[in-house]
Amino acid sequence: MRRTLAQSLALYATVIFTLVMILFPVYWLLVTALSTTDELYRLPPTFWPDNPQWDVFARVWAAKPILLWLWNSMLAAVGSVALSMLVSVSAGYALSRYSMRGGATMGLFVLTAKMLPATLLVIPLFSIFSSFGLIGSLWTLVLAHSTMIIPFATWMLKGYFDTIPKELEQAAMVDGCSPIGAMVRVVLPIATPGLAATALYAFVLSWADYAYARTFLVNSPDNWTANLGITTMQGEYVTYWNDIAAASVFIALPIIAIYLFLERYLVGGLTAGAEK
Amino acid sequence: MTDTVQAGRRKFFDLARPSRQHLLGYILIAPAVLMVAAIIVWPLILAIDLSFQQVKIPRLGGASRPFSLSNYVWLFSSQEFWLACWVTVKLVVVVTAGSVAVGLSTALLVNNRFEGRTVARLGMALPWAVPEIIAVVIFAWMFDTSFGLFGWLAIKLGSTDQMIPWVSSSTAAFWAVAITMVWKGFPFVSIMCLAGLQSIPSDYYAAAKVDGANTFQRFRWITMPLLMPVLGVTLVLTLLWVFRDFSIIKVLTGGGPLRSTQTLSIMTYDQAFQYHNFGRAAAVGVLTLVICIIASVLMLGRRSKSIY
Numbered sequence: 001m002r003r004t005l006a007q008s009l010a011l012y013a014t015v016i017f018t019l020v021m022i023l024f025p026v027y028w029l030l031v032t033a034l035s036t037t038d039e040l041y042r043l044p045p046t047f048w049p050d051n052p053q054w055d056v057f058a059r060v061w062a063a064k065p066i067l068l069w070l071w072n073s074m075l076a077a078v079g080s081v082a083l084s085m086l087v088s089v090s091a092g093y094a095l096s097r098y099s100m101r102g103g104a105t106m107g108l109f110v111l112t113a114k115m116l117p118a119t120l121l122v123i124p125l126f127s128i129f130s131s132f133g134l135i136g137s138l139w140t141l142v143l144a145h146s147t148m149i150i151p152f153a154t155w156m157l158k159g160y161f162d163t164i165p166k167e168l169e170q171a172a173m174v175d176g177c178s179p180i181g182a183m184v185r186v187v188l189p190i191a192t193p194g195l196a197a198t199a200l201y202a203f204v205l206s207w208a209d210y211a212y213a214r215t216f217l218v219n220s221p222d223n224w225t226a227n228l229g230i231t232t233m234q235g236e237y238v239t240y241w242n243d244i245a246a247a248s249v250f251i252a253l254p255i256i257a258i259y260l261f262l263e264r265y266l267v268g269g270l271t272a273g274a275e276k
Numbered sequence: 277m278t279d280t281v282q283a284g285r286r287k288f289f290d291l292a293r294p295s296r297q298h299l300l301g302y303i304l305i306a307p308a309v310l311m312v313a314a315i316i317v318w319p320l321i322l323a324i325d326l327s328f329q330q331v332k333i334p335r336l337g338g339a340s341r342p343f344s345l346s347n348y349v350w351l352f353s354s355q356e357f358w359l360a361c362w363v364t365v366k367l368v369v370v371v372t373a374g375s376v377a378v379g380l381s382t383a384l385l386v387n388n389r390f391e392g393r394t395v396a397r398l399g400m401a402l403p404w405a406v407p408e409i410i411a412v413v414i415f416a417w418m419f420d421t422s423f424g425l426f427g428w429l430a431i432k433l434g435s436t437d438q439m440i441p442w443v444s445s446s447t448a449a450f451w452a453v454a455i456t457m458v459w460k461g462f463p464f465v466s467i468m469c470l471a472g473l474q475s476i477p478s479d480y481y482a483a484a485k486v487d488g489a490n491t492f493q494r495f496r497w498i499t500m501p502l503l504m505p506v507l508g509v510t511l512v513l514t515l516l517w518v519f520r521d522f523s524i525i526k527v528l529t530g531g532g533p534l535r536s537t538q539t540l541s542i543m544t545y546d547q548a549f550q551y552h553n554f555g556r557a558a559a560v561g562v563l564t565l566v567i568c569i570i571a572s573v574l575m576l577g578r579r580s581k582s583i584y
Contacts, residue, residue, distance in 0.1 A: 008390075011388060011390055014385060015385060015386070015390070018382060018385060019399045019400065022382075022400060022459075023402060025403075025414045025415065025418065025459065026402065026403075026406065028414060028417075028425065029410075029413070029414045032417060040423060041422070041423050042423070043423060044428060044432075045423070045425055083311075086307070087307040087311050088308060090304040090305070090308070091308030091309070094301045094304035095305065097301070098298060100298065100301050100302065111572075112569065113312075113316060114516070115516055115520075115565060115569055115572065116316070116320070117519070117520040117522075117541055118522060119520070119522050119541045119544040119561060119564075120320075120323055120544060120561030120565055121316070121319055121323070122548075123548050123554055123557055123558055123561060124322035124323045124326065124558075125319050126548075128322070143315055144315075147316050147319075150308060150316075151316075179300055180300075204405075207407060208408055208523075210409050210523035211522040211523060211526075214526075215549060227407060227409040227523075230409060230413065234527075241420075244413055244417075245413070245414075248413045251407065251409075252406055252407055252410045255405050255406070256406065259398075259402070259405030260405075263398060
């Protein structure tokens with residue numbers, strides 16, 4: 001379709017205007033971090049600081065255990081993703097390849113699990129974890145995040161396995177491969193992009209959690225995750241917005257980087273169920 | 277003789293045999309079923325059980341209280357619960373409508389062919405990658421009562437002559453939460469709609485053009501009907517997200533002022549971990565789950581399969 005010059009200009013103008021509106025809050029986070037306290041508490045607001053305070057990042061890094069928070073978030077995410085993928089891969093494969101009694105029930109269950117409010121599940125999990133003496137430990141997050149990840153990961157992986165023709169395994173088995181061998185050596189390598197997409201999406205889910213971390217870990221500062229840590233920087237009387245903004249940049253950066261470089265996989269995971 | 281027995285035994289464990297195929301399926305699915313039973317089903321049953329007991333702080337293995345409907349009776353007769361329902365409905369409608377409006381229009385915009393659209397697509401959906409808590413940090417500062425950008429903008433645009441009390445005014449707090457949630461929620465709609473738009477064959481548009489359909493007619497009679505299934509699922513997923521969201525509201529307003537932003541989710545959490553009424557909290561949570569299920573079944577009907 002050919003566009004006239006005027007149409008092209010209008011299109012570009014709309015795109016740029018929309019982008020500026022959408023990305024402005026992210027820009028504002030950066031400006032806030034780089035402004036001096038004087039500039040922050042002044043109207044009209046400063047849209048770009050006269051003298052950007054780049055050392056705010058080093059200062060916050062030194063003043064707050066940001067590396068520890070990020071490390072804890074990372075441990076919880078890697079733990080829950082590993083645990084969930086371990087059981088979801090084989091379950092997704094089974095649901096895709098074998099017609100089993102209860103397969104449809106399983107689907108209905110996944111649906112319900114997706115609707116389960118974290119604020120409801122956190123109540124019984126709290127009593128269970130306290131009776132096992134787990135409150136304050138990162139293991140609570142590994143298990144709690146798995147409740148979010150396993151149902152969706154199983155279904156997403158089933159969808160990926162469905163796209164791989166059965167004939168591949170049958171050929172492998174004719175050549176003397178066992179069913180498990182066919183799954184591990186033939187299907188899983190082909191499904192790698194799907195596995196990566198699922199794992200990445202699960203990682204983002206875990207990283208974003210706040211409800212579980214707040215409930216289980218609030219009294220153990222050594223195990224605070226990034227999201228929990230940052231909310232404790234909001235003071236009751238005085239809030240140093242430039243410090244919080246700088247810390248936020250550190251915490252948002254890993255996910256934004258994943259998004260920018262691996263967007264294709266992430267979006268593939270998001271929309272997997274939509275086009276059916 | 278021994279040979280045949282051994283051959284027979286080997287056959288018994290031979291999972292490749294068609295009659296053993298089902299067995300292998302069950303073995304592969306067992307770990308997931310066990311995990312789900314332990315960390316989702318069992319806790320859920322405990323929660324439902326808890327909602328029928330008059331209990332403050334439950335101890336696992338402690339004597340269970342007698343069956344009682346008192347939590348539900350309290351709920352249905354308390355103003356707080358009905359207010360929370362009303363707030364939830366308002367928020368769900370406003371945020372879902374806002375997210376779909378912004379998400380669909382941005383998707384249509386970047387579905388055009390133009391130089392640099394890959395970058396534009398990445399940029400449009402970037403808020404999706406910003407963790408909720410960080411989004412709250414940004415918006416909490418922009419909605420700051422004394423020096424926030426939005427208050428200043430409102431004065432500049434002449435809609436008010438003094439800073440807006442975002443924290444202490446019920447209406448202002450509600451809109452602060454809604455705007456934050458739309459910013460965080462629309463990229464998902466945008467991503468899904470874009471995927472839907474891309475799957476519409478361009479021949480359809482070409483054919484419609486030959487028949488003399490204008491841009492609006494093409495949108496009305498080709499894009500909308502073909503996008504509907506994706507849009508429906510997306511709508512329900514967004515709705516469920518608003519229904520269950522905890523972190524944005526909790527950190528931005530804490531449910532206040534005067535419970536004006538307290539949704540059912542926030543009420544569930546606060547009843548348990550602020551007022552230590554675990555029984556009541558479980559009752560609110562169970563009702564929230566029931567409402568979620570009814571709402572999505574009603575909206576999707578027989579299409580509900582596509583949600584997973």
